[in-house]
Every structure is written in C-alpha cells, then in structure tokens.
Amino acid sequence: xxxxxxxxxxxxxxxxxxxxxxxxxxxxxxxxxxxxxxxxxxxxxxxxxxxxxxxxxxxxxxxxxxxxxxxxxxxxxxxxxxxxxxxxxxxxxxxxxx
Amino acid sequence: xxxxxxxxxxxxxxxxxxxxxxxxxxxxxxxxxxxxxxxxxxxxxxxxxxxxxxxxxxxxxxxxxxxxxxxxxxxxxxxxxxxxxxxxxxxxxxxxxxxxxxxxxxxxxxxxxxxxxxxxxxxxxxxxxxxxxxxxxxxxxxxxxxxxxxxxxxxxxxxxxxxxxxxxxxxxxxxxxxxxxxxxxxx
Numbered sequence: 001x002x003x004x005x006x007x008x009x010x011x012x013x014x015x016x017x018x019x020x021x022x023x024x025x026x027x028x029x030x031x032x033x034x035x036x037x038x039x040x041x042x043x044x045x046x047x048x049x050x051x052x053x054x055x056x057x058x059x060x061x062x063x064x065x066x067x068x069x070x071x072x073x074x075x076x077x078x079x080x081x082x083x084x085x086x087x088x089x090x091x092x093x094x095x096x097x098x
Numbered sequence: 099x100x101x102x103x104x105x106x107x108x109x110x111x112x113x114x115x116x117x118x119x120x121x122x123x124x125x126x127x128x129x130x131x132x133x134x135x136x137x138x139x140x141x142x143x144x145x146x147x148x149x150x151x152x153x154x155x156x157x158x159x160x161x162x163x164x165x166x167x168x169x170x171x172x173x174x175x176x177x178x179x180x181x182x183x184x185x186x187x188x189x190x191x192x193x194x195x196x197x198x199x200x201x202x203x204x205x206x207x208x209x210x211x212x213x214x215x216x217x218x219x220x221x222x223x224x225x226x227x228x229x230x231x232x233x234x235x236x237x238x239x240x241x242x243x244x245x246x247x248x249x250x251x252x253x254x255x256x257x258x259x260x261x262x263x264x265x266x267x268x269x270x271x272x273x274x275x276x277x278x279x280x281x282x283x284x285x
Binding site: 016018021022025028029030048050052055057058060061062063076082083085089090093 | 117120193200204278
C-alpha cells in the first residue's frame, strides 16, 4: 500500500538522484521543508544507489565529528629558520624595556 | 605566580602547535606565522593566565583564535573566494548524467561509521582526502567539524550566506565520499 501511494505521489514529486543527493546532505544540517521531506522520502524508498550515498555521507559526518579523527595531527617539524625567527622575536619582546 | 619562559614554550610545544595549525591551514608558511603570533600573544597576555588549564591547552586556545581570525580576515579581504558555482544542479564532481541520474554504480561501502571509526588506515585516508579540498571548502570543514562551530558562526566568520554554507557542505561531502571510494574502498 505504502509503495502504491508513494508511486502515485511520485508522479508529482519526482526528483533526480542529483537533487536527492543535495537534499540528503541538507538533511544532516537543517530541517527540511514539508515538500523537501516528501520528495526526499519518496526517492529514498525507491533508489538503492541514493540510499547508499546517504548512508555513506552520514557515516562520514559521524567520523568527522569523532575524537579519533580530530586528534589526528600531521607529524611535521617546524623549520629551523622559523625556530630562529621566533626565538629572536621572543627575545626582542621579553627583553623589551617596560 | 607562574614562571613564564617563552623559549620553553617553543621547545616543548612548538612542533605540536605547528602541526595543530597545519591540520587547519594549508600553507606551512602561514602555520609557522600563526605559531609565532600565538607565542607573542601568549607572552603579552601572560598575566591573564590563571593556571586553571595546562600551558599547552592555553596556548592551543590562543592558536585556535588566531586561526579563526585569519579565516575571518582573509575572507573579508576576498583573498579566498566562495563564489564558485553553487547553483543547485551544478555537478562539479561528475557523479551524474544530464538527467541527474548516477553515472556509475554506487557500491555498498561505509554502511556504518562504527566499522571505520577506529580504523587507522581509514582515518589517514580521510585526513588526506580532507587535505585535498580546495581552500574555501577546507575552511568550512575545519570550522564545522574540527572547531565545532555552529552554522551561524561559520557563516559570520567566512562572510557567506546560510544557503551557500549548506551547498558548500554538500560539495565537501560529495568530494570526500568520492575521494575515499577511490583511495580507500577500491584499494
């Protein structure tokens, strides 16, 4: 039944996979309007590829917010010339007369 | 009273602060400048350091503010443009055909974040995909995900409208997904 109703409504509210993919991203950031919600769900139930896309960006969102991801830092060394520059700047500042 | 020694800050936390800045800004020169500004500001504001947090946390919070100030300043000066094609329906990433249908098969991967959240290899691939984002997208990513700023504040710092912000986030997600599919899933 749900499928027949959604097929009927789908005639009026057809959206492309591209539009769905945009809406699915907005779904993660803001409240969708009523029309956006209807078009989103109608497409969602019919399109396997789009459901996969949505699950993938939802998972990426969770990983990007995780401490595991945020605590990952590069492992580079500051250049020696920069160290010297900062040291002399700091010395200037520290020994500057009040 | 704390016994401040800015040279010790540089020795102990210089590389950490540099890497912290590098994870948020693309240019190594800018990262170095930000570390220098951070240490200078910390020295000037040393009397205000109440010792409630560690020196490392205190210096990191000064650096975070410096990074956000830099984003704000350069966005206002228009040195970073957010005016790339943000029209709905524009497909820069080449995922869709002329009818807006997927050009190629969308494989079933990344079903659940728990499957990858502790996977070192995945996290590194994610990091390297993030680093490949163009500067304007990278800034939105940094402010939203790494600095945990609300939409309103991101728009204010970068001087963009909310609808631009949502569209940029969509482009970021599409790019990161494509990049990870290519460099992690298909590997």
